[in-house]
Every structure is written in C-alpha cells, then in structure tokens.
Amino acid sequence: MEQFVIKGGKPLYGTVRVQGAKNSALPILAAALLAGGVHEIRDVPRLSDIFVMGEILKALGVKVKKDGNTVGLETTTLKSSCIPEVLMRQMRSSIFLMGPLLSRLQEVSLTRPGGCDIGARPIDLHLKGLASLGATVEEKDGVIHCFARKLTGADIFLELPSVGATENIMMAAVRAEGTTVIRNAAREPEIVDLQRFLNRMGADVQGAGSRIIRIRGVKQLQPVSYEVIPDRIAAGTLVVATAMTGGEVLLTHVVKEHMESTLSLIEKTGAELRSEGDALWVRGPSQLQAVGNVVTKPYPGFPTDMQPQMMALLSLAKGENSIFESVFEGRFKHVQELIRMGADLSTVENRVEIRGVPQLMGHTVEATDLRAGAALVVAGLAASGTTLVKGLSHIDRGYEGLDTTLLQLGGQIQRCSSRVASG
Numbered sequence: 465m466e467q468f469v470i471k472g473g474k475p476l477y478g479t480v481r482v483q484g485a486k487n488s489a490l491p492i493l494a495a496a497l498l499a500g501g502v503h504e505i506r507d508v509p510r511l512s513d514i515f516v517m518g519e520i521l522k523a524l525g526v527k528v529k530k531d532g533n534t535v536g537l538e539t540t541t542l543k544s545s546c547i548p549e550v551l552m553r554q555m556r557s558s559i560f561l562m563g564p565l566l567s568r569l570q571e572v573s574l575t576r577p578g579g580c581d582i583g584a585r586p587i588d589l590h591l592k593g594l595a596s597l598g599a600t601v602e603e604k605d606g607v608i609h610c611f612a613r614k615l616t617g618a619d620i621f622l623e624l625p626s627v628g629a630t631e632n633i634m635m636a637a638v639r640a641e642g643t644t645v646i647r648n649a650a651r652e653p654e655i656v657d658l659q660r661f662l663n664r665m666g667a668d669v670q671g672a673g674s675r676i677i678r679i680r681g682v683k684q685l686q687p688v689s690y691e692v693i694p695d696r697i698a699a700g701t702l703v704v705a706t707a708m709t710g711g712e713v714l715l716t717h718v719v720k721e722h723m724e725s726t727l728s729l730i731e732k733t734g735a736e737l738r739s740e741g742d743a744l745w746v747r748g749p750s751q752l753q754a755v756g757n758v759v760t761k762p763y764p765g766f767p768t769d770m771q772p773q774m775m776a777l778l779s780l781a782k783g784e785n786s787i788f789e790s791v792f793e794g795r796f797k798h799v800q801e802l803i804r805m806g807a808d809l810s811t812v813e814n815r816v817e818i819r820g821v822p823q824l825m826g827h828t829v830e831a832t833d834l835r836a837g838a839a840l841v842v843a844g845l846a847a848s849g850t851t852l853v854k855g856l857s858h859i860d861r862g863y864e865g866l867d868t869t870l871l872q873l874g875g876q877i878q879r880c881s882s883r884v885a886s887g
C-alpha cells in the first residue's frame with residue numbers, strides 16, 4: 465500500500481499546467497462507441513478511472529491505444545454489449561456505457577456501478593430516461609439488461625439535474641428516431657463538452673449549459689479527433705493549496721468561467737486572483753478570512769467536488785463558517801480526518817460548522833474518497849509537521865500525478881510504500 469508523506473508549512477510557488485478534465489474524458493470515451501472507426505481523444509488525464517474505462521472498452525472489443533495523454537480508439541471492432549461486473553464495480557463512470565451501447569448494439573447488460581462512498585448514488589434517472597426512449601429495462605439477480613430494437617425521441621423531465629443521467633440520455637438519443645428534449649438537465653461544463661464532441665461526430669444536440677437540451681436524432685456519426693476541456697476541480701484544488709500555504713502560483717490551461725463560484729469564494733478568503741487568457745495567477749493571504757455559509761449546488765453553484773478541499777481551507781480561516789452539502793448525503797468522511805489534524809469542526813446532519821484554528825498539525829490520515837483525499841493533501845501541505853495520507857487509490861482516480869505536480873511547485877510530498885514510511 466502506498467501513502468503520501470507530506471512535510472507541511474512550505475508555500476507553493478511556480479507554474480503548472482492543469483490536467484484535462486476527468487469528468488469530460490470519461491463520458492467522451494464512452495460516447496466514442498457511437499461511431500464506428502478510429503477516434504483520437506487528446507488531453508485525457510492519466511488516471512486509474514481512465515485505465516478502467518480503457519479496460520471496459522477492450523472487454524467490449526474496442527482496440528485501445530494510449531500514447532501519453534492521447535487515447536486512440538478503434539471502435540469498428542465493438543462486439544460485446546456485456547460489461548464485466550469486476551470492471552463495473554471499480555468506478556461510477558462505467559454507467560456511461562449504457563447509452564452508447566444501447567444505441568449502437570440495441571442492448572446492454574451490466575451490474576450497478578461502484579465508485580466513491582459519498583452517498584447512495586442511485587441510477588433510477590438513467591434507467592427511467594432510457595426507458596422513455598423506448599428501451600425495456602429488466603433487472604434480475606443484480607444484472608440489468610436494457611434492450612431496444614429502436615430508440616425514439618421523447619420529452620424527458622429529470623426530477624434532479626443529474627450530470628450522469630443527462631449525459632447518458634444525450635448519448636442514447638443522438639441516433640434515436642425523432643427529437644428528444646431533456647428538461648431540468650444538468651448544466652455542468654462537461655455536459656457542454658460532451659455536446660461539442662457529439663456534434664463534432666455529426667450529431668445535432670443544442671442547449672447544453674442551459675436547463676433544456678434538444679437532441680435531433682441523426683442516422684450516421686463519424687469518428688473524430690477531439691481535445692477535452694481543462695479540469696476545473698483539479699485547478700480549484702491547486703488554487704486552494706496555494707491559498708492555504710500562502711504561496712504564489714500561475715496555473716495555465718484553465719477556463720476561469722467554469723470556476724466562478726469556486727474562485728469567488730476563495731477570493732473572499734483574502735487570496736488574490738488574476739487571470740489572462742487561459743492563465744490564472746493566485747497568491748495566498750497571510751491570514752485566511754471567514755466567508756460565512758457555503759452551500760454545494762449543481763452548476764453554476766459551488767461544486768460538491770470542491771467541498772472537502774474548501775473545508776480544509778476554511779479550517780484555517782479566521783472566524784466561523786459552515787458548509788451545507790446538498791448534493792451527496794454521505795460526503796463528510798473527511799471531517800473526522802481533518803479533526804485529527806486539529807481542525808475545529810462539528811457536524812449536524814448535512815452541515816459542518818467550522819471554527820477557524822490558527823494551525824493544522826501533521827497526522828496520519830486516510831482518504832476514503834477522491835476529494836476527501838485531495839482535502840487531506842492540501843491540509844497536509846499547510847500543516848505543521850508531517851502528515852501521512854493513506855488511501856492513495858482514491859486520489860489516483862482523479863488527479864494525474866498529484867505528488868509530481870505539487871513537487872514541481874516546491875511542495876514537500878513523497879509517495880512511499882507504507883512499510884518504508886513507517887519503518
């Protein structure tokens with residue numbers, strides 16, 4: 465087992481390029497199945513979730529070729545519509561294969577997806593959406609079998625603006641007969657990126673980024689070469705780390721407009737931010753200030769994927785804050801770990817009250833999910849003494865070489881096997 469050994473208290477300085485977006489790359493790799501031929505997807509971050517997506521695609525018959533951050537897919541050879549359970553369990557994003565397989569092969573068999581333990585994360589909206597397009601959905605002994613000789617456009621209202629359900633329905637609808645309208649659609653930038661990718665392949669999708677998405681079915685799609693957008697959560701995590709350590713960092717490959725809610729909160733803590741083109745300059749304050757109540761919301765609200773990192777930051781802010789988690793009911797597993805590091809936090813249902821402390825202290829802590837892990841790393845960078853962060857498999861799901869990136873910025877972080885670190 466590996467862990468990070470972090471010697472805290474050193475401000476981050478330097479320039480770093482932000483990775484491509486995990487949450488764009490995963491649905492786009494799945495969407496490539498919609499068109500037979502050779503696709504090239506660029507700026508794909510090297511993450512364990514991307515590796516798993518590659519393994520699933522291979523298991524379905526696709527030829528996958530990786531060269532650095534470029535993934536080549538030969539999808540003509542797609543032959544299976546059955547996703548192995550062992551791979552389904554490894555991540556939530558395995559669910560993205562449903563829409564494309566149903567569209568291309570008229571059927572898909574899979575089990576419920578795995579992923580981070582941050583809540584129940586049902587898939588009812590995905591299944592209802594596909595059923596509205598004419599698919600029959602049957603579940604027996606834990607296996608979901610979904611089939612449709614023909615998919616037909618429909619008017620679909622999502623009870624919640626689910627990111628994954630919006631994307632799955634978009635992918636299933638692009639080759640359906642007629643027009644599909646998704647109402648109360650999620651508006652995340654990654655949905656706009658998926659629309660751009662689908663349209664580049666020849667689809668007719670309009671409205672992503674707004675509450676209503678219209679998809680006019682087309683007969684044929686072509687393979688394409690495409691570059692995914694920058695990762696707004698990876699960028700936000702580095703901004704938080706800079707602000708917490710009182711450092712000064714220039715991030716490149718950033719779309720600032722995708723980060724408005726995160727950046728406006730971080731600015732309120734006293735950090736200075738300036739942007740030009742795709743560059744974002746951050747300087748941390750000598751003392752972080754409280755911002756009041758923070759509530760996670762679907763985009764354009766403050767993202768749940770930044771909540772744990774923001775909690776680490778506010779733990780050091782002068783005054784009192786609270787964070788209300790409105791998206792996932794179980795996304796507070798980092799709270800106990802931050803308390804071990806000296807944070808003054810108390811939880812009441814889905815709200816955490818944060819009373820700022822002058823200093824966090826190094827401790828041995830465990831990442832229980834991806835962003836909880838990111839929060840513990842940024843806390844460790846700012847803390848006095850040494851922090852050991854266990855559970856790196858969670859962090860590696862979403863950050864490409866987080867340790868290498870932080871080392872490049874002068875952070876004192878090392879990836880070690882637990883035996884070496886404790887011996």
Ligand SMILES: CC(=O)N[C@H]1[C@@H](OP(=O)(O)OP(=O)(O)OC[C@H]2O[C@@H](n3ccc(=O)[nH]c3=O)[C@H](O)[C@@H]2O)O[C@H](CO)[C@@H](O)[C@@H]1O
Binds near residue numbers: 556587768769792
């Ligand atoms: C790969 C990817 O893009 N992952 C992101 C995506 O996850 P994901 O697409 O899984 O998240 P959703 O937007 O679907 O989930 C939002 C809420 O809807 C609920 N829900 C969802 C689907 C469903 O069928 N039924 C249902 O009740 C969920 O339990 C949750 O409470 O959006 C989340 C919310 O921004 C982010 O944290 C994840 O990083």
Ligand SMILES: C=C(OP(=O)(O)O)C(=O)O
Binds near residue numbers: 557579
């Ligand atoms: C929860 C996350 O991702 P996923 O939906 O892939 O589990 C995340 O990126 O923080």
